[in-house]
Amino acid sequence: MPGERKIVVIGAGIAGLCAAVYARKCGYAVELVEQHDRAGGLATSWRRGDYVFETCMHWLVGSRPGGVLHAEWQEVCEIDSLRFVDHDEFLRIEDERGAQLCIYTDVGRLEAELLSVGPEDENEIRHLTKAVRQLVDLPMPPIGESGLARLASMFRMLPDLPLVWRLAHISLGDYGLRFRNPLLRSFFRDGATPNLSALALILSLAWMSGRNAGYAIGGSQALIRSVVDRLQALGGTIRYEIRVERILVENDTACGVVLDSGEIVPADWVISAADGHATLHALLGGRYHDPAFDKAFAHYEAFPSYVQVSLGLARPLSGEPGYLTLRAESPFEVDPLTRLDALAFRIFNYDPTFAPAGKTAVACFLPTRNSAWWAGLRHDDATAYQAAKHRAAEAVIEVLGRRLPGVRDDIEIVDVSTPATVIRFTGNWQGSMEGWLMTPETGFGTLPQTLPHLKRFLMAGHWVQPGGGLPSGLMTARSAVQAICREDHVVFA
Ligand SMILES: Cc1cc2nc3c(=O)[nH]c(=O)nc-3n(C[C@H](O)[C@H](O)[C@H](O)COP(=O)(O)OP(=O)(O)OC[C@H]3O[C@@H](n4cnc5c(N)ncnc54)[C@H](O)[C@@H]3O)c2cc1C
Incomplete structure (x- = not known):
């Protein structure tokens, strides 16, 4: 019976928290182990005197009721009780000589601004804003779905796939070269991630223009608190300030974890929502390999x-x-x-x-x-x-x-x-802020969540979904628990 089965989740970042919530909803006993004294991982902030300093949240995809991912956030937290701010002006770029470019979230206003700053780039500007308009309600790519559900998701994406494919396979650096105006060029090329797919930026603009990528008042910890509350209401527990040292494996089957105190926590399944490199090399001792991860760690670029x-x-x-x-x-x-x-x-x-x-x-x-x-x-x-x-x-x-x-x-x-x-x-x-960059090389795909020859083990979080971000935690946690349910013949709730 699923009620008697137990899942240990490593790491209480957004991915681990969401995995724990889904696992509880599907009837599993859950133990979530976090090395830090609070939940959130990178989704955090800290108080100094009168001030709170946020590090993570610029926007949360799924903030608008009815928008892409909103229903999934409702599954793990009280997303509708968070208060979102949808900025009119997402970003302003200024140089020291007084030139400026405003990146508005309203696509009509954005188009007008870009045309007034760089009229010589009219053609490219119109292509850009057309793409933003087209992708406003692009569904998320299906992960963890199988059979008919997967086909249905792909079918919904079909009309946009050619555009998505083109934008996924051009880097921001190259995309920026299409513009002659120096400020417009700098918008695309100046960042620390010129290899990022143009798709990542254009999708963000699309979600913002659709008012589905708002900023939650209280920052990332407001979201995290809401997921923690949901987990606690479901009877889930989080153990803080405890490090998982090792994943216990017997007969190529994960069967629990060893904590830094030496305590052994037995489990029927282990989900690692901790760092991807540490999971493969430290927690599993480098014994299980997947060519996709070998390739990623050898060739992919991580966010800085x-x-x-x-x-x-x-x-x-x-x-x-x-x-x-x-x-x-x-x-x-x-x-x-x-x-x-x-x-x-x-x-x-x-x-x-x-x-x-x-x-x-x-x-x-x-x-x-x-x-x-x-x-x-x-x-x-x-x-x-x-x-x-x-x-x-x-x-x-x-x-x-x-x-x-x-x-x-x-x-x-x-x-x-x-x-x-x-x-x-x-x-x-490497202190990465968001896992793997989505680049022309990674495309729109994901990395595997399981490892060949290792049973009853899954990974979740931004190291298995290039592009990273809070949604990657939600989506990979969801698909990890879906996979467990499939194998245990439990209905995914
Ligand atoms: C500056 C910045 C801006 C960002 N802006 C946005 C944004 O606007 N929108 C957005 O969606 N995303 C944004 N992100 C990205 C987002 O914060 C991350 O992609 C996401 O939070 C990653 O979640 P995760 O659960 O996969 O990993 P993490 O947050 O890294 O969580 C992993 C957890 O595992 C714990 N852990 C690790 N090893 C162990 C162990 N051995 N034992 C026990 N616990 C362990 C860690 O302490 C941590 O709590 C931003 C990130 C940064 C840094």
């Missing part, structure tokens, strides 16, 4: 890690855009291997839960692929590590000060996290 400089400002900043990219006159040095042409600031003037009235939480994200340098510095030389953090903060404040004169005087809190922080708190490979 990041330094986050967070500032608590005693200023309202109410007229400023929520997301502001400042193009620098000269490259900005993050660490010995990383130079950026632009700095991205998130100005949380739209989230009253992050600062008292009249004050604003601001975060600057500095992507870097040099996580080994940051982790090494933290480990080997605490003074040099603090100095590097201080340098990053000073340089960010300098750039912001040119845009918001006098801002230094309003700073009440400075907080710097680094790739070493990401690795310490979430264990993500």
Whole structure:
């Protein structure tokens, strides 16, 4: 009977939490083990004085009732009790000479703005906005479905497949070359992920224009709290501050986990929603291989890690855009291997839960692929590590000060996290912020959730679905539990 069967889930990020909820709903006993003292993994924020500093949520696909993925979020949390903000202006890019480009979420307004900034690119602009309009309600690709359900999902996607295929197989860097206007080019090419498929960006614009990618007030932890509440209401338990050291395998069958205390937790199934590299190499000791993962770890590109400089400002900043990219006159040095042409600031003037009235939480994200340098510095030389953090903060404040004169005087809190922080708190490979990048090489596909020759084991989370993000946690958790139900002949509830 499923009621007597037990699933151990490793990691209480969004994927592990969703897996635990689905497992409970299908009648399994669940034990969710998390190394940190709270749930969320990368979907987190932290309080410093009067301020809360968010790291994850820019948007949540599935925020609109009736929109793509909304029904699935309803399965795991009270999504309708979250309050979403749909920005009119998603992003503003400015250079230091005063030129600016606004990326509006309304596609008509976006088209008008792009045409006014880069009339020489009219043809490409019209292609872009046509694609955004077409993809507004694109269903998510089916994962974990079989038989008729899979066919039906593919059929729904059929009219859009040629466009999806074309956009999935061109990188943002190459897509940007189609534009002659320097600001338009920079919008596509300036980021830290020029190999990202153009599809990923254009889909985001489409979801935002369909008001189905809102920002949840309270940030990512508001979503996480809602999933944790659902899990607890279903009788699920989370054990915090406990590390899984090893997945127990007998006769090529996963049968539990060994915790850092030495305790053995037996189980009928193990779902790892922890980091993909650590799962395969540390938790399973490198004994089980899948060619798809071997290829991914050898050739795919992961999302970068990041330094986050967070500032608590005693200023309202109410007229400023929520997301502001400042193009620098000269490259900005993050660490010995990383130079950026632009700095991205998130100005949380739209989230009253992050600062008292009249004050604003601001975060600057500095992507870097040099996580080994940051982790090494933290480990080997605490003074040099603090100095590097201080340098990053000073340089960010300098750039912001040119845009918001006098801002230094309003700073009440400075907080710097680094790739070493990401690795310490979430264990993500190379401190990656989102797992595998969706690139022309990965296309729209997913990685396997099971491993050849290993029974009763599944993986979930952003390391099995290129493109990552909170939806990847939801979707891969859902398909993992569906697969378990199929094998146990249990109806997926
Ligand atoms: C700066 C930033 C911005 C982002 N913006 C967005 C956005 O706007 N929208 C969006 O949808 N997504 C966004 N993302 C991506 C999103 O946060 C992640 O893709 C998603 O949260 C990953 O969830 P996960 O459960 O797969 O992995 P994780 O969040 O990494 O969770 C894994 C969990 O496993 C635990 N764990 C690891 N090893 C062990 C072990 N041995 N024992 C016990 N526990 C273990 C970790 O502590 C962690 O809690 C953003 C991410 C970042 C960093």
